Amino acid sequence: MKLLCVDSEPVYQEIVSICAQKEDMEVITASSYDEAIKSYEEHKPDIVTLEVVLQGGSGQELAKRLKALDPERFVPIIFLTSHISDAVMNACFKAGADDFIPKPFNEMLFSTRISTHKRQIHLIQEMYRKNRELTFYQAMIEREHKMAHQVLDHILTRSERPSQKLAITRLSATNFNGDLALACTRSDGARVVFVGDFTGHGLSASIGALPVAQAFFDGVDHHVGLADLAIQLNRILLNILPDYMFCAAYIILIRPSGVIEYWGGGMPNGYIRRADNSVDYIASSHMPLGILGVNEFETSIEIAHIDELDTLVIASDGIVELKNADHEMLGSNAMEALVVSSYADQDLAKAQEAMEAHLAAFQGKSEQLDDITLVAIRKV
Amino acid sequence: MSISVTVNKASNAIELSILGSFDFSLFHDFREAYSGFIGEQHHFIVDLSQVEYLDSAALGMLLSMKNALGEGATIELKGANDFIKNILMISRFDKRFEIR
16 A cells, blocks of 8 residues: 655654555655646555645645545545644645644554555445446446336237227336237237236246236137136246246137136235225235146136126226335225226226326325336226 | 344244345345254244345345245344335245245
């Protein structure tokens, strides 16, 4: 380590040099303001000692200059001076001093102070290093989240376009949280919808999405029954996901008659908003996909019914966990009230827009951390 | 450390107590907490009474624990508050764990 000693008196340059060399420091000396700046730029010292009164300028001005020269580096400045009034000491600290030692000084005390500063330099260097590492990892993770979104956007190109019978909203956050919503209408007019939520975030949460989407669209093309579709998706996820990952999901089939068949695992309740403003629920009764082996997996299907102008609304848990500026969660009661008021509109697209506007108003300026998926379905 | 491990000699159970948020940040520590007992002990208790928040990553970690310990082992999840119990029940963890 290098110490720059700035003092116009040769005798002090010598004393400081001897003390600092005992602390294994290489010493550079400067006698004037300009020489100090030149030496600082040339030698990049780790610690600087300064006298208040200097040839060619004041020590305090010099301290400010030196701190500004290399703001990326932490270089302790120790004032070593015979001007020891409180006002001078105060001005020195205000100018950026890290320490203040009055002259004449005790050699042992000087050594102790130097080793304290060395320890602090090491700590701060370590902090800078960790900070660089963190910045690197953060950039990497952001890139992965972008990739995950891209994978998902590709999948969604195969999903059905929104209509007066189907609305899918995806409010994207920087984080990809593993939400997936797919819809497809069969040749017999029945519509099949998948709303899922993979464990985890980022790229790892999206790895299951591609095979699930593939199996979903193939299954719908071939009119595979809901139970068999659930078995297939479960098997795929069991095979490809590690044991600590799974996918909570609703798989829903809506027949033109208004009969709804559904399989639900690990998802919060869905709402059936009736035309008369009342609300019924659909509920998950199974473990999520990708946990249970073939022998244990349960395929029982639940039945519900919707009439003209009833709306089936499914949301990922990101919605009830949405936070406002005061860090309060939306919660399921408020969510239900929003569903009742927003979907009163006979125009599904407008109802969905109203719902989105309410959510945005609740959220205010708080940052949305997770993706949010909101699916609304009416009778075909 | 937000996980503590106690061996209850009387009931011959290993108890893992978790403090604060049970989420992905505990991934390695949680695994470490039980991995030494795999094949040696058969009754485990995960004390959730000091847990304020639990996410789907934690559910995955519990499933992973169940897998690692094998069919012969029982895992009791105890002390969960209503919010957490609701999360466990939505995902039907009662099928794999004893929830008390």
